[in-house]
Amino acid sequence: GDSVTQMEGPVTLSEEAFLTINCTYTATGYPSLFWYVQYPGEGLQLLLKATKADDKGSNKGFEATYRKETTSFHLEKGSVQVSDSAVYFCALTSRTGGSYIPTFGRGTSLIVHP
């Protein structure tokens, strides 16, 4: 079945550091790819998405590029802030048994220190 693999956390960075969170996937068919973020005490919210190969999703300074050849969708940000501290989930949606079910990774916790 479909699956998403994320790097283990927590990732601890100082403010203004460069961030990379790795995500790879396996899927039958041609999935859409997403990054969701969960801030403390809140539900998951969509951060960015990409729907076809070589698409780049971007939002709030975060970027991720859909790489079909390496089945990856790594999340990057050039300069993190304390307010970026959250749990980040990589996800894909593909057709499964007649419906489209979002499949998630285990999440990567990001802690940014001042």
Add this chain to the structure above:
Amino acid sequence: EAGVTQFPSHSVIEKGQTVTLRCDPISGHDNLYWYRRVMGKEIKFLLHFVKESKQDESGMPNNRFLAERTGGTYSTLKVQPAELEDSGVYFCASSQDPRPNTEAFFGQGTRLTVV
């Protein structure tokens, strides 16, 4: 516009008791999903409603879990009787469109602790 709301936000129950979780999706969203996240692990799919019908319940762990969606509006997830391994955060999500590039909107989750 109200988002997806879940109730309760936390629940602590003893093994063998019954708990019912509720999810109110965004109005007009036909698709409703239940997920569970055990501490530090991936968010696992439980089931998918389209309106009041169960489209896919392949992720339901066993017959102690029962989900319903009355009239295609709110949904409940009942665990009876609860076991220790049922502890985790239960998320509900809804979406308007079943296409693969559509965003799912999540509630804040219900943290269930079975002691």
